[in-house]
Amino acid sequence: xxxxxxxxxxxxxxxxxxxxxxxxxxxxxxxxxxxxxxxxxxxxxxxxxxxxxxxxxxxxxxxxxxxxxxxxxxxxxxxxxxxxxxxxxxxxxxxxxxxxxxxxxxxxxxxxxxxxxxxxxxxxxxxxxxxxxxxxxxxxxxxxxxxxxxxxxxxxxxxxxxxxxxxxxxxxxxxxxxxxxxxxxxxxxxxxxxxxxxxxxxxxxxxxxxxxxxxxxxxxxxxxxxxxxxxxxxxxxxxxxxxxxxxxxxxxxxxxxxxxxxxxxxxxxxxxxxxxxxxxxxxxxxxxxxxxxxxxxxxxxxxxxxxxxxxxxxxxxxxxxxxxxxxxxxxxxxxxxxxxxxxxxxxxxxxxxxxxxxxxxxxxxxxxxxxxxxxxxxxxxxxxxxxxxxxxxxxxxxxxxxxxxxxxxxxxxxxxxxxxxxxxxxxxxxxxxxxxxxxxxxxxxxxxxxxxxxxxxxxxxxxxxxxxxxxxxxxxxxxxxxxxxxxxxxxxxxxxxxxxxxxxxxxxxxxxx
RNA sequence: GGUCCGUUCGUCUAGGGGUUAGGACGUAUCCCUUUCACGGAUAAAACACGGGUUCGAUUCCCGUACGGACUACCA
Numbered sequence: 398x399x400x401x402x403x404x405x406x407x408x409x410x411x412x413x414x415x416x417x418x419x420x421x422x423x424x425x426x427x428x429x430x431x432x433x434x435x436x437x438x439x440x441x442x443x444x445x446x447x448x449x450x451x452x453x454x455x456x457x458x459x460x461x462x463x464x465x466x467x468x469x470x471x472x473x474x475x476x477x478x479x480x481x482x483x484x485x486x487x488x489x490x491x492x493x494x495x496x497x498x499x500x501x502x503x504x505x506x507x508x509x510x511x512x513x514x515x516x517x518x519x520x521x522x523x524x525x526x527x528x529x530x531x532x533x534x535x536x537x538x539x540x541x542x543x544x545x546x547x548x549x550x551x552x553x554x555x556x557x558x559x560x561x562x563x564x565x566x567x568x569x570x571x572x573x574x575x576x577x578x579x580x581x582x583x584x585x586x587x588x589x590x591x592x593x594x595x596x597x598x599x600x601x602x603x604x605x606x607x608x609x610x611x612x613x614x615x616x617x618x619x620x621x622x623x624x625x626x627x628x629x630x631x632x633x634x635x636x637x638x639x640x641x642x643x644x645x646x647x648x649x650x651x652x653x654x655x656x657x658x659x660x661x662x663x664x665x666x667x668x669x670x671x672x673x674x675x676x677x678x679x680x681x682x683x684x685x686x687x688x689x690x691x692x693x694x695x696x697x698x699x700x701x702x703x704x705x706x707x708x709x710x711x712x713x714x715x716x717x718x719x720x721x722x723x724x725x726x727x728x729x730x731x732x733x734x735x736x737x738x739x740x741x742x743x744x745x746x747x748x749x750x751x752x753x754x755x756x757x758x759x760x761x762x763x764x765x766x767x768x769x770x771x772x773x774x775x776x777x778x779x780x781x782x783x784x785x786x787x788x789x790x791x792x793x794x795x796x797x798x799x800x801x802x803x804x805x806x807x808x809x810x811x812x813x814x815x816x817x818x819x820x821x822x823x824x825x826x827x828x829x830x831x832x833x834x835x836x837x838x839x840x841x842x843x844x845x846x847x848x849x850x851x852x853x854x855x856x857x858x859x860x861x862x863x864x865x866x867x868x869x870x871x872x873x874x875x876x877x878x879x880x881x882x883x884x885x886x887x888x889x890x891x892x893x894x895x896x897x898x899x900x901x902x903x904x905x906x907x908x909x910x
Numbered sequence: 911g912g913u914c915c916g917u918u919c920g921u922c923u924a925g926g927g928g929u930u931a932g933g934a935c936g937u938a939u940c941c942c943u944u945u946c947a948c949g950g951a952u953a954a955a956a957c958a959c960g961g962g963u964u965c966g967a968u969u970c971c972c973g974u975a976c977g978g979a980c981u982a983c984c985a
Contacts, residue, residue: 594983625980789948867944879946
């Protein structure tokens with residue numbers, strides 16, 4: 398029997414969860430579900446200087462909103478907790494000491510100034526890459542160069558120190574990445590990374606390996622930015638003697654800027670006018686606000702579908718996938734290798750698709766909410782009519798309210814360009830007659846068909862070709878030159894309101910032809 | 911600079927030694943239609959470059975170019 402698949406999403410709570418992080422979480426979730434395994438959330442808060450209040454909750458809420466909640470998390474602990482690294486602090490030191498005992502790590506007492514001096518010295522000597530490594534450590538203050546007595550003394554007197562990994566001078570580090578294949582790195586290009594910081598907290602590298610091991614993680618699916626440090630991680634597994642249970646790695650291609658070059662960043666969203674975060678976020682320190690996909694009007698299913706296809710595809714030509722279908726179709730092998738530019742137009746297309754297939758009642762609820770927020774109320778019936786009218790023409794739920802303003806408000810001014818082209822004596826004659834007919838009372842129900850029949854008979858009676866004046870009719874009643882089916886609009890407005898608007902237009906618009 | 915990773919239409923991608931290099935978004939045109947959308951149809955649009963290997967390379971290999979990540983007591 399094979400081991401149960403366990404994967405984790407391990408963000409740091411340093412701000413709003415980036416959309417790229419959300420995609421990483423999604424892929425982890427899909428893989429876990431596909432394999433019948435578990436998806437865990439571990440908060441990597443080992444850098445207390447960067448901790449941002451609210452960030453954890455933001456991560457949780459984002460995942461919940463997307464429908465990809467973890468099976469185990471700080472809020473839903475399984476039996477390998479705690480799920481916050483700050484709460485696991487006590488355990489890391491013993492692992493670091495174990496490494497020292499095995500000869501794979503050492504104490505280092507160098508001050509920031511000494512490290513800086515070392516880098517300057519190496520740069521001056523034209524060393525291409527000044528780093529703390531198997532060569533330079535022989536000239537630094539650490540437990541490899543100092544006498545055992547002095548080390549003991551410094552430790553006892555509370556001298557600040559870090560623990561560094563002792564990397565081999567010459568060794569090929571080779572590991573298999575599920576997405577990239579074999580990756581080969583020579584240990585001489587690696588440096589002696591800090592494992593334990595002087596504040597007693599582990600760095601990412603140590604905490605990550607220890608926790609993944611302790612939590613039984615079988616697959617590490619993370620961003621490509623981790624690829625360069627993966628060899629160090631492999632070495633650490635080896636040092637600990639955990640190589641046989643080392644997780645498999647899969648390094649995801651990055652999300653890139655839509656235009657030029659580089660990794661997609663917060664600024665891009667601001668600049669190009671689309672969100673790069675799942676939810677709205679206000680930085681608690683600077684007060685800076687960032688908009689979210691949710692508040693912009695993206696449906697979770699649409700965002701899910703869009704995100705899944707940024708770097709992955711099912712291998713056939715289907716594009717619309719529910720979460721369940723994504724789970725069914727997902728495989729790590731089909732994740733691409735190259736970076737992916739973020740194209741918001743495609744996201745909109747997905748959103749339109751999902752919006753059109755949404756339940757009528759949901760859309761009515763959106764519209765009624767917006768109306769309420771604007772200080773009015775819309776009856777369920779009227780909201781329903783508006784939703785039916787606009788359903789195929791909107792991108793976001795908020796568009797229902799925005800694009801139906803002409804229904805809630807009679808025009809006070811008219812599109813002058815359309816007026817100059819389309820408003821003429823024939824139109825005025827027809828509208829005059831139509832308004833009179835409406836005012837003299839119409840049989841209920843006044844639906845789109847009835848409105849149209851009456852308009853057609855009026856046109857016939859006045860001898861005016863309807864096709865020639867339709868746009869003028871629209872202009873008179875809505876103030877606009879284009880829009881949804883006019884007769885349905887009339888039905889929603891009702892005969893009295895239509896007549897009233899026509900009278901106003903007749904009084905206001907000058908005949909130019 | 912160094913190390914590592916990558917490169918098929920504008921974008922997301924399928925494909926893979928011999929194909930009219932397929933799909934989707936976007937764009938354009940046409941149809942539908944009282945307008946605008948929706949929908950339908952059609953079109954323009956790609957294998958970064960140079961060497962190999964091969965009967966044949968977009969596909970395999972090597973270079974070059976370009977892009978990206980990393981290069982902290984951040985993750």
